[in-house]
Amino acid sequence: MTVLALTMQKGGVGKTTTTLGVGTELAQAGLRVLLIDLDPQSNLTMALGINPEELQHSVYEVLLNPTAGADFAIVPTAYGPDLIPATLELAGAELTLAGRFGRELLLRTALTETRYNYDFVLIDSPPSLGLFTVNAMVAADEILVPLQAHVFARKAMPQLESTIALVRQSNPLLQIGGIVVTMVDRRTSVNQLIEESIRETYGDLVYATVIPFNVRLVEAPAAGQPISRYAPDSAGARAYRDLTQELLQRYGIKQTTTQGTD
Ligand SMILES: Nc1ncnc2c1ncn2[C@@H]1O[C@H](COP(=O)(O)OP(=O)(O)O)[C@@H](O)[C@H]1O
Ligand SMILES: [Mg+2]
Numbered sequence: 001m002t003v004l005a006l007t008m009q010k011g012g013v014g015k016t017t018t019t020l021g022v023g024t025e026l027a028q029a030g031l032r033v034l035l036i037d038l039d040p041q042s043n044l045t046m047a048l049g050i051n052p053e054e055l056q057h058s059v060y061e062v063l064l065n066p067t068a069g070a071d072f073a074i075v076p077t078a079y080g081p082d083l084i085p086a087t088l089e090l091a092g093a094e095l096t097l098a099g100r101f102g103r104e105l106l107l108r109t110a111l112t113e114t115r116y117n118y119d120f121v122l123i124d125s126p127p128s129l130g131l132f133t134v135n136a137m138v139a140a141d142e143i144l145v146p147l148q149a150h151v152f153a154r155k156a157m158p159q160l161e162s163t164i165a166l167v168r169q170s171n172p173l174l175q176i177g178g179i180v181v182t183m184v185d186r187r188t189s190v191n192q193l194i195e196e197s198i199r200e201t202y203g204d205l206v207y208a209t210v211i212p213f214n215v216r217l218v219e220a221p222a223a224g225q226p227i228s229r230y231a232p233d234s235a236g237a238r239a240y241r242d243l244t245q246e247l248l249q250r251y252g253i254k255q256t257t258t259q260g261t262d
Contacts, residue, residue, distance in 0.1 A: 027080025142177025
């Protein structure tokens with residue numbers, strides 16, 4: 001049982017796409033997967049073909065009353081993973097929850113028992129360093145960092161590292177579990193230089209698999225389908241399959257596993 005938070009204090013770097021791509025592939029490999037949408041924009045929820053307006057429960061209620069656990073808010077998806085969805089309610093929740101005692105522990109508390117029902121829990125966080133991102137980092141064992149192959153990537157990592165140092169006051173064992181370079185166009189030399197420099201600095205933390213820039217990955221969420229269903233032969237789908245295999249190797253899980261691993 002591993003809880004991974006996909007965190008980066010920046011939008012548009014591939015957090016949601018990677019949560020979805022890896023989450024569905026892990027489920028495909030027979031693992032029990034729970035995805036948690038902690039972004040008020042509900043991108044992850046909608047990309048799984050679920051309409052937030054039709055939901056009875058959401059992650060908002062989980063955060064409001066964490067000692068009730070998280071099970072009541074879990075919905076199955078058509079693509080393998082279970083989901084704790086986000087709705088627009090979450091947008092106003094930050095203020096409501098800000099005054100709570102132990103406000104950064106809400107998600108961790110709610111998952112106390114639920115996490116043991118899954119092999120992997122993947123938490124998709126919003127782009128800002130607000131209460132939700134901190135809740136994701138406090139609930140997580142490790143952070144999986146999607147790093148866009150962009151000139152600003154070099155600045156984003158030190159920021160994330162100092163945030164992790166602060167969050168360790170509440171979650172002392174938190175560490176970066178891996179870095180995935182996303183939206184890579186290997187035809188451009190700038191992209192290649194950035195990728196190389198990320199590898200030089202972060203070494204083995206960086207996954208060998210890179211996620212290429214692939215327009216299919218933009219279309220899939222609009223169709224409410226994961227890339228593995230929407231365009232299984234696309235470069236994007238292949239990259240997330242490879243990344244998931246590499247992740248399973250890192251965690252010592254055989255790729256043909258069809259049972260739990262806790
Ligand atoms: N590898 C990729 N190639 C092309 N477009 C991508 C890729 N990964 C993500 N995108 C697109 O870029 C936008 C931002 O990605 P997203 O995963 O939503 O980032 P975040 O969750 O970090 O804000 C979305 O429109 C998404 O479809
Ligand atoms: Mg997102």
